[in-house]
Amino acid sequence: MNTSIESASLSRENAEETMELLWSRVRQRGDLPGFSKVVGAIIGAMHDDDDREFNMTKTVLQDPALTQKVLRLANSAMYSVFGQGINTVSKAVIVLGTEAIGHLAIGLKLIEDLAAASTDSAVARMEMEKAVLAGHLARHLASSAGTRDAEEAVVCAMLHSLGRMMTTFYLYDRWQRMQECRIESGLSEEQAALYILGLSLDEIGRQVAQQWGLPATLVHTMREVTPEPVSEPLGHADWLAALSTLSSQCASVLCANDDTSDKTLATLAHNYAEMLGLESAAVLTAVNSAQQTVAEEEPVVVRPLKRVEFDKSLLVHRHAGKPADATLILTRGIADIRGALHAASISQLMTMALETVYQGLGFGRSITFLRDIEQAQYAARMYFGDVMQEMLPRLVFGDAYQPDVFHAALANDKMIFIENAQDPAFASKVPRWWRQAFPTVRSFMVLPLTVNRQPIGFLYGDWNGSRPSAKITQSEAALLDELRMLIVRAVEQRRQMEASWTRKML
Numbered sequence: 397m398n399t400s401i402e403s404a405s406l407s408r409e410n411a412e413e414t415m416e417l418l419w420s421r422v423r424q425r426g427d428l429p430g431f432s433k434v435v436g437a438i439i440g441a442m443h444d445d446d447d448r449e450f451n452m453t454k455t456v457l458q459d460p461a462l463t464q465k466v467l468r469l470a471n472s473a474m475y476s477v478f479g480q481g482i483n484t485v486s487k488a489v490i491v492l493g494t495e496a497i498g499h500l501a502i503g504l505k506l507i508e509d510l511a512a513a514s515t516d517s518a519v520a521r522m523e524m525e526k527a528v529l530a531g532h533l534a535r536h537l538a539s540s541a542g543t544r545d546a547e548e549a550v551v552c553a554m555l556h557s558l559g560r561m562m563t564t565f566y567l568y569d570r571w572q573r574m575q576e577c578r579i580e581s582g583l584s585e586e587q588a589a590l591y592i593l594g595l596s597l598d599e600i601g602r603q604v605a606q607q608w609g610l611p612a613t614l615v616h617t618m619r620e621v622t623p624e625p626v627s628e629p630l631g632h633a634d635w636l637a638a639l640s641t642l643s644s645q646c647a648s649v650l651c652a653n654d655d656t657s658d659k660t661l662a663t664l665a666h667n668y669a670e671m672l673g674l675e676s677a678a679v680l681t682a683v684n685s686a687q688q689t690v691a692e693e694e695p696v697v698v699r700p701l702k703r704v705e706f707d708k709s710l711l712v713h714r715h716a717g718k719p720a721d722a723t724l725i726l727t728r729g730i731a732d733i734r735g736a737l738h739a740a741s742i743s744q745l746m747t748m749a750l751e752t753v754y755q756g757l758g759f760g761r762s763i764t765f766l767r768d769i770e771q772a773q774y775a776a777r778m779y780f781g782d783v784m785q786e787m788l789p790r791l792v793f794g795d796a797y798q799p800d801v802f803h804a805a806l807a808n809d810k811m812i813f814i815e816n817a818q819d820p821a822f823a824s825k826v827p828r829w830w831r832q833a834f835p836t837v838r839s840f841m842v843l844p845l846t847v848n849r850q851p852i853g854f855l856y857g858d859w860n861g862s863r864p865s866a867k868i869t870q871s872e873a874a875l876l877d878e879l880r881m882l883i884v885r886a887v888e889q890r891r892q893m894e895a896s897w898t899r900k901m902l
Contacts, residue, residue: 410594415603421566452494453486455501462501469500495548502551519571520564522651527554527561529647532689534639536682540674549639552617556640559601623667630671642668646683650704657704717859718758718866726756726875733882742887746778749883750855753843753876754780757868759857766853767795774853790833800827805842806851811876812842813868836860841868843880847887855880
C-alpha cells in the first residue's frame with residue numbers, strides 16, 4: 397500500500413463519525429429542502445389506521461403539483477378499472493390506494509427538492525439526474541413485467557442511490573478523497589468508501605432512509621443485487637431490489653454517454669432479465685422508451701443525454717409467442733385466483749385473470765373490456781402489452797348487437813378464437829374499430845364474462861404477424877373456461893352480498 401493510501405486509511409472516519417458529520421451538515425445547510433418533513437407526513441398518512449384515506453387526501457391537497465400528478469395517474473389506463481373521469485383526490489386515493497399515492501408523492505418530492513438543492517454541485521446534480529432517470533427506467537421495466545406496483549418500483553429505483561446523493565451533496569470533501577483514493581490505488585468505489593467513510597454508500601442510504609422513517613420494504617431495496625440464476629421467482633422485496641439495481645446501473649451508463657453504452661446496456665439486460673422474469677429484449681425496449689420519456693417529460697431536471705441506439709432487431713416485445721408450458725402457467729394462475737376469491741376485490745381478481753391470460757398464452761396484448769350500461773357500450777379498462785395510451789379512446793364499441801365476432805361471443809357466452817383474422821373472407825366478421833386499432837393481428841381470442849345471462853365484459857388477447865403461429869388447444873380452452881367461471885362466480889357473490897345488505901338496511 398502506498399503512502400497516500402496509508403494516509404487515507406489512517407485519516408478515514410469510522411461509521412459513527414461519518415453519520416454524525418452528515419447529520420451535522422444536514423442541520424447546517426438544511427435537509428433536502430422540506431423533503432423529510434413532507435415524507436414524514438406522507439408516511440404518517442400511509443400508516444394511519446384510523447383515517448388514512450382522509451389524511452392522505454389532506455397531505456396531497458397541500459401540494460398543487462402533487463395534486464395534479466395524482467389525478468393524472470388516477471385517470472390513466474393502468475388504474476382505470478373503476479372508470480375514468482376522476483376529479484377529486486379523495487376518490488383517487490380510494491381507487492389507487494394510500495400505498496400507491498404515498499410512493500408517488502415521495503418520488504415527486506425527491507425530484508423537486510434535489511433539482512432545487514443540487515445546482516451548486518455538479519457531482520450532486522449528476523447523481524440526482526441518474527436517480528430521476530432510474531425512476532423512469534423502473535416504471536417502464538415494471539410495465540414490461542405486467543405489474544401494477546409501478547409507483548413503488550419508481551421510488552425504490554430513485555432512492556436506490558440515496559447514499560451517493562447524500563454523500564455528494566453534504567460530504568463532498570469526503571467524496572473527493574474517495575475519488576483520489578480510487579485513482580491512486582485502483583480500489584473499487586465500495587472499497588474506497590470503506591477506507592474514507594467507514595461504511596458503504598448503500599449503508600449510508602439505508603441509515604438516512606431509516607432516519608426519515610421510510611417503509612422497511614423500500615429500505616430493503618437500497619442494496620446492490622448481483623445477477624445470478626434463479627430457480628423460482630423472487631419475492632416482492634427482492635424483485636424490487638434487483639429492479640432498482642438494474643435501473644440505477646442503466647441510468648449510470650446512459651449518463652456517461654460512452655461510445656460503448658449500447659454494448660454495456662445489452663450486457664446488463666442479459667444479466668438481469670431472468671431474475672426479473674423478463675427477456676433481455678424487453679429490458680432494452682424499456683430502456684429505449686425511458687430515454688424518450690425523459691427527453692419529453694424531464695427537460696429541466698435531466699440535461700440532454702446522448703441517445704443510445706440499439707439494433708432494431710433487439711427491440712422486440714416481451715413475448716416471442718405462446719410459451720411451451722402454457723398449460724402450466726394457466727393452471728398456476730387459476731390457482732392464485734381461486735386462493736384469492738374471498739379476500740381480493742373484483743378489480744384485483746380481474747387483474748389476476750388478465751395477467752394469467754397474457755402470460756399463459758404469450759399474447760402480444762391482453763385487454764379487459766367492461767360494459768358500461770349507462771353509456772350502452774364496452775370500453776377497454778385494463779391492459780398488458782402492446783397498447784398505446786392514445787389508442788384507448790378507440791377501443792370502445794356499442795353494446796347493441798352487431799353481426800361480428802365480439803357480439804357473437806357475448807351473445808352466446810362462449811369463447812371465440814380466430815386463427816387467421818387476415819383472411820379476406822373473414823373481413824366482414826370483425827368491426828371497423830378493431831381493424832383500425834389492430835391492423836397486424838393474425839390471431840385473437842374473446843373470452844366473455846356473463847352474469848345472470850347479462851354480459852359484463854370480456855377478456856381479449858391476440859398474436860400479431862411477427863409472432864410464431866399458434867392455436868389454443870382443447871385443454872387450454874378448458875382452463876380458460878374455468879378461469880372465467882371463477883370471475884363470474886365472484887361477481888355474482890358480491891352482487892348477492894350487496895343485495896342482502898340492502899335488504900337488511902331497509
